[in-house]
Amino acid sequence: MTAVGKGIARLDARAKVTGKAQYAAEVPVANLVHAVLVTSTQAAAKVAVDVKDAEHAPGVLAVLTHHNAPKLPGAKTKTGPVDRVLQLLQEDEAPYNDCPIAVVVADTLERARAAAERVAVRYSSGGVQTELRERLAEAYAPKTAGPREPADSSRGDVPAGLEAAFVQIDATYTTTNQHHNPMEMHGLTAVWQGEQSLTVYDTSQGIFGVRKKLATVFGLAESNVRVISRYVGGGFGCKGSPWSHLALCALAARVTGRPVRLVLTRPQMFSLVGYRPRTIQRVVLGADARGKLTAVRHDVTSETSRLDEFSEPSALQTRMLYACPNVATSHRLVRLDVPTPTFTRAPGEATGTFALEVALDELATALKLDPLELRLRNYAERDPHEDKPWSSKELRRCYQQAAERFGWAARRLDPGSQRDGKLLVGWGMATATYPAKQSAASASARIDREGRVLVQAGTQDIGTGTYTIMAQIAADALGVPVDRVRFELGDTSLPETPVSGGSQTASSTGSAVQAAALALKKKLLALGAPLRAPELDLRALDAWLAQRTEPEHRAEARTEEKAERKRYSSHSFGAHFVEVKIDADLRQIRVTRCVSAFAAGKILNPKTAHSQYIGGMVWGIGLALLEHTARDPRNGRVVTRDLADYHVPVHADIPELEVIQVHERDPYVNEIGAKGIGEVGITGMAAAIANAVHHATGKRVRDLPITLDKLL
Amino acid sequence: MRDFDYVVPKSLDEAVARGKQAEHRFIAGGTLLVDLLRLDVERPAALVDLNAVLSERISWAPNGLTAGALARNSDLADHPDVRRELPALSQALESGASPQIRNLASLGGNLMQRTRCAYFRDPGVAECNKRRPGSGCAALEGYSRMHAVLGGSRACIAVHPSDMSVALLALDAIVRTRRSQGGREIAIADFHALPGETPQVETALEPGEIVTEVFVPASGFSRRSAYVKVRDRAAFAFALASAAVALELSGEKIATARVALGGVATKPWRALEVEAALLGRPPTRETFEAAAKLAANGARTTPHNQFKVELARRVVVRALERAAA
Numbered sequence A: 001m002t003a004v005g006k007g008i009a010r011l012d013a014r015a016k017v018t019g020k021a022q023y024a025a026e027v028p029v030a031n032l033v034h035a036v037l038v039t040s041t042q043a044a045a046k047v048a049v050d051v052k053d054a055e056h057a058p059g060v061l062a063v064l065t066h067h068n069a070p071k072l073p074g075a076k077t078k079t080g081p082v083d084r085v086l087q088l089l090q091e092d093e094a095p096y097n098d099c100p101i102a103v104v105v106a107d108t109l110e111r112a113r114a115a116a117e118r119v120a121v122r123y124s125s126g127g128v129q130t131e132l133r134e135r136l137a138e139a140y141a142p143k144t145a146g147p148r149e150p151a152d153s154s155r156g157d158v159p160a161g162l163e164a165a166f167v168q169i170d171a172t173y174t175t176t177n178q179h180h181n182p183m184e185m186h187g188l189t190a191v192w193q194g195e196q197s198l199t200v201y202d203t204s205q206g207i208f209g210v211r212k213k214l215a216t217v218f219g220l221a222e223s224n225v226r227v228i229s230r231y232v233g234g235g236f237g238c239k240g241s242p243w244s245h246l247a248l249c250a251l252a253a254r255v256t257g258r259p260v261r262l263v264l265t266r267p268q269m270f271s272l273v274g275y276r277p278r279t280i281q282r283v284v285l286g287a288d289a290r291g292k293l294t295a296v297r298h299d300v301t302s303e304t305s306r307l308d309e310f311s312e313p314s315a316l317q318t319r320m321l322y323a324c325p326n327v328a329t330s331h332r333l334v335r336l337d338v339p340t341p342t343f344t345r346a347p348g349e350a351t352g353t354f355a356l357e358v359a360l361d362e363l364a365t366a367l368k369l370d371p372l373e374l375r376l377r378n379y380a381e382r383d384p385h386e387d388k389p390w391s392s393k394e395l396r397r398c399y400q401q402a403a404e405r406f407g408w409a410a411r412r413l414d415p416g417s418q419r420d421g422k423l424l425v426g427w428g429m430a431t432a433t434y435p436a437k438q439s440a441a442s443a444s445a446r447i448d449r450e451g452r453v454l455v456q457a458g459t460q461d462i463g464t465g466t467y468t469i470m471a472q473i474a475a476d477a478l479g480v481p482v483d484r485v486r487f488e489l490g491d492t493s494l495p496e497t498p499v500s501g502g503s504q505t506a507s508s509t510g511s512a513v514q515a516a517a518l519a520l521k522k523k524l525l526a527l528g529a530p531l532r533a534p535e536l537d538l539r540a541l542d543a544w545l546a547q548r549t550e551p552e553h554r555a556e557a558r559t560e561e562k563a564e565r566k567r568y569s570s571h572s573f574g575a576h577f578v579e580v581k582i583d584a585d586l587r588q589i590r591v592t593r594c595v596s597a598f599a600a601g602k603i604l605n606p607k608t609a610h611s612q613y614i615g616g617m618v619w620g621i622g623l624a625l626l627e628h629t630a631r632d633p634r635n636g637r638v639v640t641r642d643l644a645d646y647h648v649p650v651h652a653d654i655p656e657l658e659v660i661q662v663h664e665r666d667p668y669v670n671e672i673g674a675k676g677i678g679e680v681g682i683t684g685m686a687a688a689i690a691n692a693v694h695h696a697t698g699k700r701v702r703d704l705p706i707t708l709d710k711l712l
Numbered sequence B: 001m002r003d004f005d006y007v008v009p010k011s012l013d014e015a016v017a018r019g020k021q022a023e024h025r026f027i028a029g030g031t032l033l034v035d036l037l038r039l040d041v042e043r044p045a046a047l048v049d050l051n052a053v054l055s056e057r058i059s060w061a062p063n064g065l066t067a068g069a070l071a072r073n074s075d076l077a078d079h080p081d082v083r084r085e086l087p088a089l090s091q092a093l094e095s096g097a098s099p100q101i102r103n104l105a106s107l108g109g110n111l112m113q114r115t116r117c118a119y120f121r122d123p124g125v126a127e128c129n130k131r132r133p134g135s136g137c138a139a140l141e142g143y144s145r146m147h148a149v150l151g152g153s154r155a156c157i158a159v160h161p162s163d164m165s166v167a168l169l170a171l172d173a174i175v176r177t178r179r180s181q182g183g184r185e186i187a188i189a190d191f192h193a194l195p196g197e198t199p200q201v202e203t204a205l206e207p208g209e210i211v212t213e214v215f216v217p218a219s220g221f222s223r224r225s226a227y228v229k230v231r232d233r234a235a236f237a238f239a240l241a242s243a244a245v246a247l248e249l250s251g252e253k254i255a256t257a258r259v260a261l262g263g264v265a266t267k268p269w270r271a272l273e274v275e276a277a278l279l280g281r282p283p284t285r286e287t288f289e290a291a292a293k294l295a296a297n298g299a300r301t302t303p304h305n306q307f308k309v310e311l312a313r314r315v316v317v318r319a320l321e322r323a324a325a
């Protein structure tokens, strides 16, 4: 009767496709009014805002600007390393383009929009600096790479390793801005109950972070702020931290004394909720004649805003992915007049594996060695950075199974040697990797007299299948069929869990859910419930429950990383094998085939896991070939402001994506044996495609995205 | 978006009269206009709905195709006579937008579509001569990867984005219109305007003038025509460069050639020099390559859109190969 491991369809799917699922900006609330943000058209500017016209527009209840917005003592406070500095109309400044400078509240959305168009703004702007390349001299070392890791690392002696090398590769790779662009735009409904108590319906990957932020900004007790986020139409990182519009909507609700709804427009999604920063990455490799790495250097420079620090940790995987005695990495940041970047699916690894795995391909080319063979020769049998054994690592099997399925052995070594009529054919591969993380989480489980099980944890389902896998975990732990279990999430009044980011929900919240269900089972067994048999007799259990006097039985649990786990290093791994076909004349690039294999510990639900993997791979195709946010250097304004100009892949860009889920048992990583699967799929993908493009054409493109003009 | 009136005229004449009034805009499928309303680029006082006064009819006769201005892009593309007799037109329509948009978009609206210049579509940008005459052009020194290399001026380098119009140009189409003085015919080559000093003037139409139908003559070359479009992704994207070509062969030689370019010019662009270089030559790759070298003669490029010169040549070769095949 085990539910875990079964490909159960998402339990929330029916509600979503029938329109029953209510999103944050749809929740019916009485007396509701609407807010619209006015954003700046200049960066690094002082602003003077004239609202006379807007204030007199029909239906307008309030126009907030820095002139009249209440002072918020907590406006600038950062509540933790992943929190962001917000712009809440406290100053007469627009540090970046499209920065919030006014909030218009009106009785209908249309009237709020119409009034917002009447807000007049005067700017006095000095110089604007938005070009990373031009400001490299200002690069500085951040405190950390990503929220926690040291910015620099060094083991062995890189210069000596290079000295000893038979071949060297020294190349610079660049990646561009990407925006998450979930289908559901950020939006919320804010409702005050008096002066001291606030309820917010938000679309969020981390409701407890939102609660903390709102409490801090408005000086409230956390217990007086409730955040509800039952359905999230995609996040990919941009809904992981609270952003300015959130607090501004709550502020508008407080000022007007009405419940207020605010939804960002698609153009606003390009400046108000973070993005993947540009990176410039230099990779230096040395290897002996047989391809054994003798030295690796990976130096990353990325951008951040003048307000806040976000460091894209693109060299982290370079520290641990291959066995090499001499490795040095560094991360540097440049402050620009841009909004603050943020986590974007596989922050660091998505862009970092592009540089590292293309560099390895260049090394393989230089050595006339098969790129897969090169990776096998440098296979890390233990984590060389932390100097620990892996908790599990089936990467070798990933390589083998995906290569075999793809038919990699038939690959010709020479670039440009495979053709299909007018099309140049290229095959490329790369390694995928993402760390397995776990944070403290809690959950509760209860069973009533009718045998209905309710499991609760505050966590979010960002479309990944959390509703489903948590029900599966709880059902197995308790020993009941999965259709007996209802899982509730997305509410800060439920037990606290971490942000749905960093591919850690299954491991963190899953462990807590399992522990809560086990604790409930223990309680029931102690009371003599007939739950022990390997084959559960449901009727006996129901009869037993029905004759009990308690209305329900309940248990709670809190879990965190096991002490034992610290002795191991835990990562998900995978391998991509990709075919591209490129029109010999027109240079249009199409990915025509892709086989990827992943090992990520226990797979709780192969169906939802498959969706996560292919979702990551689709993003990888976007990262490699299409996605690019263009910013006008004269004023820092995003030029590609909608989904017609910002290209994500369409169906026609995506071939059949074949995924192999390699069996992997991990007794150490956490109680449920699952690593993360949400992000590993995108890692390595851009490199595999870039390597295939090189194999097809002989041209090495080191600058993403690889658009056809770079191949002409 | 601001409040506006919505007018349903009872006759074509009433539509013309309404359309002449200040800040009145015609609406057909609305796929473009509603977008511009929402972006606050268009701020009409009233919309005049053409759906009740124009025809959707598509009919083929031995002398050519007549299509009502309301003919939907999808119906026109999929019409068996169009597919057979005017393949470039069918292919051009099918390469545009998405099936959903094509189902709604009209022939007249497609001809009249506005540029996709991102600066034009963003009212947060002050400089755009097309949107605010005399304000300057943000694209000239800005991000101009999608912009025109042909037909631009100091005032504007916005591309005319219509695929269909490029095919119509290669096929010598005639646009029939109605204005207060009555009907008239405008050759497609004269229909779209170069930006010059007045980029806000985009067509030969007078205020209130309505496109009523389009006529595409059957000719010695219309059947042997093809449209090739190169874009960043596989579908649902505007052209980086495109070419509509049509050939008439006589024996082993090219007797007539039509070559029109899209995605690279401020209006659908006839490459007359390429056509001349093809005449009297055999339809071979060598001929095509030699002629295509002239495709972007006179191009003025920016660092961002320079690649379009070479791409235009290659897309012309590919389209000629298709048509000749």
Ligand SMILES: Cc1cc2nc3c(=O)[nH]c(=O)nc-3n(C[C@H](O)[C@H](O)[C@H](O)COP(=O)(O)OP(=O)(O)OC[C@H]3O[C@@H](n4cnc5c(N)ncnc54)[C@H](O)[C@@H]3O)c2cc1C
Residues within 6 Å of the ligand: A644, B025, B026, B027, B028, B029, B030, B031, B032, B033, B034, B035, B050, B054, B069, B073, B095, B096, B097, B098, B101, B104, B105, B106, B107, B108, B109, B110, B111, B112, B113, B114, B161, B162, B163, B164, B209, B210, B211, B212, B236, B237, B238, B239
């Ligand atoms: C996301 C997207 C992608 C697109 N991609 C492409 C593409 O790849 N290639 C391409 O060619 N096009 C593309 N288009 C444009 C599309 O072809 C046009 O939006 C469509 O053809 C407009 O037709 P409509 O009937 O909806 O026009 P409307 O929006 O109704 O009107 C458009 C304009 O034409 C005027 N007008 C309409 N009919 C008449 C008439 N009979 N007489 C005089 N004036 C008239 C209107 O006043 C208005 O200014 C795309 C559009 C969108 C939204």
Ligand code: SF4
Residues within 6 Å of the ligand: B115, B117, B118, B119, B120, B127, B128, B129, B130, B131, B136, B137, B138, B139, B140, B155, B156, B157, B158, B199
């Ligand atoms: S190119 Fe034309 S449409 Fe674009 S900004 Fe310049 S004037 Fe406006």
